[in-house]
Amino acid sequence: MLGEKGNSKSSEMQKKMGDFVAKCRQNGLKITPQRMAVYRALLESKEHPSAEMIFRTVKEVFPSVSLDTVNRTLLTLDEIGVAFIVEGSGDSKRYDANLGDHQHFKCVKCKRIVDFHHKPFDNIKVPKSIGENFIVLRKTVYIEGICDLCAKKQN
Amino acid sequence: MLGEKGNSKSSEMQKKMGDFVAKCRQNGLKITPQRMAVYRALLESKEHPSAEMIFRTVKEVFPSVSLDTVNRTLLTLDEIGVAFIVEGSGDSKRYDANLGDHQHFKCVKCKRIVDFHHKPFDNIKVPKSIGENFIVLRKTVYIEGICDLCAKKQN
Protein backbone atom coordinates (compact mmCIF):
# COMPACT_ATOMS: atom_id res chain seq x y z
CA MET A 1 0.00 0.00 0.00
CA LEU A 2 1.20 3.50 -0.79
CA GLY A 3 1.08 6.33 1.66
CA GLU A 4 2.98 6.59 4.89
CA LYS A 5 1.08 6.34 8.10
CA GLY A 6 0.89 9.48 10.19
CA ASN A 7 2.92 9.61 13.37
CA SER A 8 -0.11 9.28 15.59
CA LYS A 9 -1.18 6.10 13.87
CA SER A 10 2.25 4.60 14.07
CA SER A 11 2.53 5.34 17.78
CA GLU A 12 -0.95 3.93 18.27
CA MET A 13 0.28 0.79 16.60
CA GLN A 14 3.38 0.70 18.74
CA LYS A 15 1.27 0.97 21.86
CA LYS A 16 -0.91 -1.92 20.77
CA MET A 17 2.09 -4.03 19.93
CA GLY A 18 3.54 -3.23 23.34
CA ASP A 19 0.30 -4.19 25.05
CA PHE A 20 0.31 -7.38 23.05
CA VAL A 21 3.82 -8.29 24.21
CA ALA A 22 2.74 -7.69 27.80
CA LYS A 23 -0.34 -9.85 27.31
CA CYS A 24 1.76 -12.63 25.86
CA ARG A 25 4.12 -12.57 28.82
CA GLN A 26 1.18 -12.59 31.22
CA ASN A 27 0.04 -15.79 29.57
CA GLY A 28 3.46 -17.36 29.38
CA LEU A 29 3.64 -17.12 25.61
CA LYS A 30 6.87 -16.58 23.78
CA ILE A 31 7.38 -13.48 21.71
CA THR A 32 8.12 -14.86 18.29
CA PRO A 33 8.46 -12.76 15.17
CA GLN A 34 5.76 -14.82 13.47
CA ARG A 35 3.31 -14.19 16.29
CA MET A 36 4.04 -10.48 16.19
CA ALA A 37 3.63 -10.42 12.44
CA VAL A 38 0.28 -12.19 12.59
CA TYR A 39 -1.06 -9.80 15.18
CA ARG A 40 0.30 -6.80 13.29
CA ALA A 41 -1.30 -8.02 10.06
CA LEU A 42 -4.63 -8.45 11.81
CA LEU A 43 -4.41 -4.98 13.37
CA GLU A 44 -3.56 -3.36 10.06
CA SER A 45 -6.34 -5.07 8.15
CA LYS A 46 -9.53 -3.10 7.79
CA GLU A 47 -11.45 -6.13 6.62
CA HIS A 48 -12.09 -8.98 8.97
CA PRO A 49 -9.58 -11.30 7.45
CA SER A 50 -9.59 -15.06 7.25
CA ALA A 51 -6.52 -17.07 8.17
CA GLU A 52 -5.69 -17.32 4.48
CA MET A 53 -5.67 -13.53 4.07
CA ILE A 54 -3.40 -13.08 7.08
CA PHE A 55 -1.23 -15.87 5.76
CA ARG A 56 -0.67 -14.05 2.48
CA THR A 57 0.22 -10.83 4.28
CA VAL A 58 2.62 -12.44 6.71
CA LYS A 59 4.24 -14.40 3.91
CA GLU A 60 5.52 -11.14 2.46
CA VAL A 61 7.71 -10.69 5.54
CA PHE A 62 8.27 -14.36 6.36
CA PRO A 63 8.16 -16.28 3.11
CA SER A 64 8.59 -19.52 4.98
CA VAL A 65 5.71 -19.07 7.42
CA SER A 66 3.23 -21.93 7.41
CA LEU A 67 -0.53 -21.67 7.27
CA ASP A 68 -0.70 -23.84 10.36
CA THR A 69 1.27 -21.28 12.33
CA VAL A 70 -1.10 -18.54 11.25
CA ASN A 71 -4.10 -20.62 12.22
CA ARG A 72 -2.66 -21.55 15.59
CA THR A 73 -1.62 -18.00 16.29
CA LEU A 74 -5.04 -16.59 15.45
CA LEU A 75 -6.68 -19.07 17.79
CA THR A 76 -4.19 -18.05 20.45
CA LEU A 77 -5.10 -14.39 19.95
CA ASP A 78 -8.70 -15.35 20.54
CA GLU A 79 -7.81 -17.30 23.66
CA ILE A 80 -5.84 -14.53 25.33
CA GLY A 81 -8.51 -12.03 24.39
CA VAL A 82 -6.65 -9.65 22.09
CA ALA A 83 -8.82 -10.64 19.14
CA PHE A 84 -11.82 -12.82 18.49
CA ILE A 85 -13.48 -14.97 15.90
CA VAL A 86 -16.34 -13.09 14.28
CA GLU A 87 -19.60 -14.44 15.61
CA GLY A 88 -20.95 -17.50 13.94
CA SER A 89 -18.17 -17.98 11.46
CA GLY A 90 -16.23 -21.14 11.05
CA ASP A 91 -18.66 -24.00 11.40
CA SER A 92 -20.50 -26.05 8.84
CA LYS A 93 -23.85 -24.98 7.46
CA ARG A 94 -26.84 -25.68 9.67
CA TYR A 95 -30.42 -25.69 8.50
CA ASP A 96 -33.71 -24.71 10.08
CA ALA A 97 -37.22 -25.33 8.78
CA ASN A 98 -38.90 -23.39 11.57
CA LEU A 99 -39.99 -20.17 9.91
CA GLY A 100 -41.60 -18.68 13.01
CA ASP A 101 -39.94 -15.88 14.96
CA HIS A 102 -37.17 -17.21 17.15
CA GLN A 103 -33.54 -16.71 17.99
CA HIS A 104 -30.56 -18.98 18.34
CA PHE A 105 -28.06 -19.76 21.05
CA LYS A 106 -25.01 -21.62 19.86
CA CYS A 107 -22.65 -23.60 22.06
CA VAL A 108 -19.07 -22.86 21.09
CA LYS A 109 -17.97 -26.27 22.40
CA CYS A 110 -20.38 -28.81 20.96
CA LYS A 111 -21.87 -26.55 18.25
CA ARG A 112 -25.36 -27.33 19.46
CA ILE A 113 -27.91 -24.70 18.47
CA VAL A 114 -30.75 -24.02 20.86
CA ASP A 115 -33.85 -22.07 19.93
CA PHE A 116 -35.33 -19.46 22.16
CA HIS A 117 -37.94 -16.83 21.64
CA HIS A 118 -37.75 -13.41 23.19
CA LYS A 119 -40.38 -11.17 21.66
CA PRO A 120 -38.41 -7.92 21.99
CA PHE A 121 -35.83 -9.44 19.63
CA ASP A 122 -38.36 -10.11 16.87
CA ASN A 123 -38.33 -6.70 15.31
CA ILE A 124 -35.01 -5.03 15.67
CA LYS A 125 -34.63 -1.66 14.04
CA VAL A 126 -31.79 -1.51 11.57
CA PRO A 127 -29.64 1.60 11.99
CA LYS A 128 -29.75 4.08 9.12
CA SER A 129 -26.11 3.63 8.20
CA ILE A 130 -26.87 0.02 7.26
CA GLY A 131 -30.44 0.30 6.00
CA GLU A 132 -29.59 3.08 3.58
CA ASN A 133 -26.62 1.43 1.97
CA PHE A 134 -27.28 -2.27 2.09
CA ILE A 135 -30.09 -4.66 1.35
CA VAL A 136 -30.97 -6.24 4.66
CA LEU A 137 -32.16 -9.83 4.40
CA ARG A 138 -31.99 -10.89 8.02
CA LYS A 139 -31.37 -9.31 11.36
CA THR A 140 -31.22 -11.26 14.53
CA VAL A 141 -29.89 -11.40 18.02
CA TYR A 142 -27.29 -14.10 18.18
CA ILE A 143 -25.99 -15.51 21.44
CA GLU A 144 -22.91 -17.65 21.85
CA GLY A 145 -21.72 -19.46 24.93
CA ILE A 146 -21.38 -22.80 26.62
CA CYS A 147 -24.42 -25.01 26.97
CA ASP A 148 -25.47 -26.81 30.13
CA LEU A 149 -24.17 -30.19 29.00
CA CYS A 150 -20.72 -28.89 28.08
CA ALA A 151 -20.52 -26.85 31.28
CA LYS A 152 -21.09 -30.02 33.30
CA LYS A 153 -18.39 -31.89 31.43
CA GLN A 154 -15.81 -29.27 32.32
CA ASN A 155 -16.24 -29.75 36.08
CA MET B 1 -39.46 -25.42 21.05
CA LEU B 2 -41.93 -25.99 23.81
CA GLY B 3 -45.66 -26.24 23.39
CA GLU B 4 -46.02 -28.86 20.67
CA LYS B 5 -48.88 -31.26 21.14
CA GLY B 6 -48.00 -34.85 20.43
CA ASN B 7 -51.29 -35.98 18.93
CA SER B 8 -51.53 -33.19 16.37
CA LYS B 9 -48.01 -33.86 15.19
CA SER B 10 -48.77 -36.25 12.39
CA SER B 11 -51.45 -34.12 10.77
CA GLU B 12 -49.31 -31.06 11.27
CA MET B 13 -46.57 -32.86 9.42
CA GLN B 14 -48.92 -33.86 6.61
CA LYS B 15 -50.00 -30.27 6.20
CA LYS B 16 -46.42 -29.08 5.99
CA MET B 17 -45.56 -31.74 3.45
CA GLY B 18 -48.58 -30.70 1.39
CA ASP B 19 -47.56 -27.05 1.53
CA PHE B 20 -44.10 -28.09 0.47
CA VAL B 21 -45.39 -29.92 -2.57
CA ALA B 22 -47.39 -26.84 -3.53
CA LYS B 23 -44.35 -24.63 -3.09
CA CYS B 24 -42.29 -26.93 -5.27
CA ARG B 25 -44.87 -26.83 -8.04
CA GLN B 26 -45.03 -23.05 -7.78
CA ASN B 27 -41.32 -22.96 -8.42
CA GLY B 28 -41.35 -25.56 -11.16
CA LEU B 29 -39.50 -28.11 -9.09
CA LYS B 30 -40.13 -31.80 -9.46
CA ILE B 31 -41.50 -33.78 -6.57
CA THR B 32 -38.86 -36.42 -6.09
CA PRO B 33 -38.83 -38.89 -3.23
CA GLN B 34 -35.35 -37.75 -2.26
CA ARG B 35 -36.47 -34.13 -2.06
CA MET B 36 -39.43 -35.08 0.07
CA ALA B 37 -37.27 -37.21 2.31
CA VAL B 38 -34.77 -34.40 2.85
CA TYR B 39 -37.47 -31.93 3.77
CA ARG B 40 -39.17 -34.45 6.03
CA ALA B 41 -35.89 -35.22 7.78
CA LEU B 42 -35.29 -31.53 8.35
CA LEU B 43 -38.80 -31.01 9.69
CA GLU B 44 -38.53 -33.92 12.06
CA SER B 45 -35.16 -32.93 13.44
CA LYS B 46 -35.24 -30.91 16.62
CA GLU B 47 -31.62 -29.96 16.27
CA HIS B 48 -30.53 -27.69 13.48
CA PRO B 49 -28.92 -30.36 11.43
CA SER B 50 -26.00 -30.13 9.07
CA ALA B 51 -26.14 -31.67 5.61
CA GLU B 52 -24.26 -34.65 6.97
CA MET B 53 -26.87 -35.28 9.67
CA ILE B 54 -29.71 -35.09 7.15
CA PHE B 55 -27.73 -37.34 4.86
CA ARG B 56 -27.50 -40.05 7.51
CA THR B 57 -31.23 -39.87 8.20
CA VAL B 58 -32.25 -39.96 4.55
CA LYS B 59 -29.86 -42.81 3.90
CA GLU B 60 -31.98 -45.03 6.13
CA VAL B 61 -34.83 -44.72 3.64
CA PHE B 62 -32.75 -44.27 0.47
CA PRO B 63 -29.49 -46.13 1.02
CA SER B 64 -28.21 -44.94 -2.35
CA VAL B 65 -28.81 -41.24 -1.83
CA SER B 66 -25.74 -39.09 -2.38
CA LEU B 67 -24.46 -36.35 -0.14
CA ASP B 68 -24.46 -34.01 -3.09
CA THR B 69 -28.19 -34.47 -3.53
CA VAL B 70 -28.76 -33.64 0.11
CA ASN B 71 -26.63 -30.53 -0.15
CA ARG B 72 -28.30 -29.37 -3.33
CA THR B 73 -31.73 -30.03 -1.92
CA LEU B 74 -31.05 -28.12 1.28
CA LEU B 75 -29.86 -25.13 -0.71
CA THR B 76 -33.02 -25.39 -2.78
CA LEU B 77 -35.13 -25.37 0.37
CA ASP B 78 -33.38 -22.17 1.37
CA GLU B 79 -33.96 -20.64 -2.05
CA ILE B 80 -37.69 -21.30 -2.17
CA GLY B 81 -38.03 -20.12 1.40
CA VAL B 82 -39.27 -23.23 3.20
CA ALA B 83 -36.09 -23.42 5.28
CA PHE B 84 -32.99 -21.36 5.80
CA ILE B 85 -29.33 -21.57 6.66
CA VAL B 86 -28.80 -20.63 10.29
CA GLU B 87 -27.27 -17.18 10.44
CA GLY B 88 -23.53 -16.99 10.18
CA SER B 89 -22.92 -20.67 9.61
CA GLY B 90 -21.07 -22.09 6.69
CA ASP B 91 -18.25 -19.67 5.99
CA SER B 92 -14.63 -19.75 6.99
CA LYS B 93 -13.42 -18.25 10.24
CA ARG B 94 -12.93 -14.49 10.26
CA TYR B 95 -10.96 -12.57 12.86
CA ASP B 96 -11.32 -9.16 14.45
CA ALA B 97 -8.83 -7.32 16.64
CA ASN B 98 -11.16 -4.42 17.36
CA LEU B 99 -12.29 -5.01 20.92
CA GLY B 100 -14.49 -1.93 21.15
CA ASP B 101 -18.27 -2.18 21.02
CA HIS B 102 -19.49 -2.67 17.50
CA GLN B 103 -21.69 -4.90 15.38
CA HIS B 104 -21.29 -6.68 12.09
CA PHE B 105 -23.12 -6.70 8.79
CA LYS B 106 -22.20 -9.61 6.55
CA CYS B 107 -22.80 -9.74 2.82
CA VAL B 108 -24.16 -13.14 1.86
CA LYS B 109 -22.74 -12.77 -1.64
CA CYS B 110 -19.13 -11.65 -1.23
CA LYS B 111 -18.80 -12.51 2.48
CA ARG B 112 -17.56 -9.02 3.23
CA ILE B 113 -18.04 -8.01 6.84
CA VAL B 114 -18.79 -4.38 7.58
CA ASP B 115 -18.60 -2.87 11.05
CA PHE B 116 -21.22 -0.58 12.38
CA HIS B 117 -21.94 0.78 15.79
CA HIS B 118 -25.43 1.31 17.09
CA LYS B 119 -25.30 2.06 20.81
CA PRO B 120 -28.65 0.46 21.67
CA PHE B 121 -27.18 -2.86 20.52
CA ASP B 122 -24.22 -2.70 22.89
CA ASN B 123 -25.94 -4.08 25.93
CA ILE B 124 -28.63 -6.52 25.03
CA LYS B 125 -30.40 -8.20 27.89
CA VAL B 126 -30.22 -11.96 27.74
CA PRO B 127 -33.59 -13.61 28.39
CA LYS B 128 -33.84 -15.66 31.57
CA SER B 129 -34.36 -18.95 29.77
CA ILE B 130 -30.87 -18.61 28.32
CA GLY B 131 -29.05 -16.80 31.11
CA GLU B 132 -30.14 -19.28 33.74
CA ASN B 133 -29.13 -22.41 31.89
CA PHE B 134 -26.17 -21.47 29.76
CA ILE B 135 -22.93 -19.58 30.13
CA VAL B 136 -23.24 -16.61 27.82
CA LEU B 137 -19.96 -15.53 26.28
CA ARG B 138 -21.21 -13.18 23.59
CA LYS B 139 -24.45 -11.62 22.53
CA THR B 140 -24.75 -9.47 19.50
CA VAL B 141 -27.05 -8.17 16.84
CA TYR B 142 -26.08 -9.75 13.58
CA ILE B 143 -27.28 -8.45 10.25
CA GLU B 144 -27.05 -10.28 6.95
CA GLY B 145 -27.82 -9.01 3.50
CA ILE B 146 -26.34 -7.80 0.25
CA CYS B 147 -23.74 -5.07 0.28
CA ASP B 148 -23.71 -2.02 -2.00
CA LEU B 149 -21.05 -3.42 -4.30
CA CYS B 150 -22.82 -6.73 -4.85
CA ALA B 151 -26.16 -5.00 -5.32
CA LYS B 152 -24.64 -2.93 -8.14
CA LYS B 153 -23.23 -5.99 -9.83
CA GLN B 154 -26.66 -7.60 -9.99
CA ASN B 155 -28.11 -4.78 -12.06
Place this chain on the structure above:
DNA sequence: TACTATATAGTAGTCTATCCTATTTGTTCG
Protein backbone atom coordinates in the same frame (compact mmCIF):
# COMPACT_ATOMS: atom_id res chain seq x y z
C1' DT C 1 -46.17 -44.70 -24.06
C1' DA C 2 -42.55 -41.68 -25.42
C1' DC C 3 -40.26 -37.32 -24.89
C1' DT C 4 -37.68 -33.62 -22.51
C1' DA C 5 -35.96 -31.13 -18.91
C1' DT C 6 -34.73 -31.80 -14.39
C1' DA C 7 -32.70 -34.51 -10.74
C1' DT C 8 -29.74 -38.01 -9.09
C1' DA C 9 -25.57 -41.12 -7.92
C1' DG C 10 -21.04 -41.48 -7.81
C1' DT C 11 -16.76 -39.64 -8.17
C1' DA C 12 -13.31 -36.23 -8.35
C1' DG C 13 -11.68 -31.94 -6.93
C1' DT C 14 -11.26 -27.70 -3.96
C1' DC C 15 -10.95 -25.29 0.09
C1' DT C 16 -10.50 -24.90 5.07
C1' DA C 17 -8.65 -26.39 9.08
C1' DT C 18 -6.29 -29.56 12.05
C1' DC C 19 -2.88 -33.13 13.19
C1' DC C 20 1.79 -34.95 13.33
C1' DT C 21 6.81 -34.90 13.72
C1' DA C 22 11.34 -33.37 13.26
C1' DT C 23 13.64 -29.11 13.80
C1' DT C 24 14.27 -24.50 15.42
C1' DT C 25 13.93 -20.80 18.60
C1' DG C 26 12.72 -18.02 23.04
C1' DT C 27 13.49 -17.86 27.57
C1' DT C 28 15.43 -19.07 31.90
C1' DC C 29 18.95 -20.06 34.81
C1' DG C 30 23.52 -21.36 35.96
Place this chain on the structure above:
DNA sequence: CGAACAAATAGGATAGACTACTATATAGTA
Protein backbone atom coordinates in the same frame (compact mmCIF):
# COMPACT_ATOMS: atom_id res chain seq x y z
C1' DC D 1 27.50 -15.49 28.07
C1' DG D 2 26.15 -20.14 27.00
C1' DA D 3 23.74 -24.41 27.94
C1' DA D 4 19.16 -26.66 28.65
C1' DC D 5 14.38 -27.07 28.31
C1' DA D 6 9.91 -26.02 26.94
C1' DA D 7 7.41 -23.91 23.44
C1' DA D 8 6.76 -22.74 18.66
C1' DT D 9 7.44 -23.51 13.84
C1' DA D 10 7.62 -25.56 8.94
C1' DG D 11 6.06 -28.73 6.06
C1' DG D 12 3.58 -32.42 4.84
C1' DA D 13 -0.27 -35.47 5.87
C1' DT D 14 -4.94 -35.94 7.03
C1' DA D 15 -9.77 -34.95 7.71
C1' DG D 16 -14.03 -32.66 6.84
C1' DA D 17 -17.31 -29.74 4.24
C1' DC D 18 -18.78 -28.48 0.14
C1' DT D 19 -18.94 -28.01 -5.01
C1' DA D 20 -18.22 -29.51 -9.80
C1' DC D 21 -18.73 -32.84 -13.29
C1' DT D 22 -20.91 -36.48 -16.08
C1' DA D 23 -23.50 -40.32 -17.28
C1' DT D 24 -27.80 -42.29 -15.92
C1' DA D 25 -32.45 -42.19 -14.22
C1' DT D 26 -36.87 -40.15 -13.43
C1' DA D 27 -40.93 -36.80 -12.94
C1' DG D 28 -43.99 -34.29 -15.51
C1' DT D 29 -46.34 -33.94 -19.99
C1' DA D 30 -48.32 -34.49 -24.31
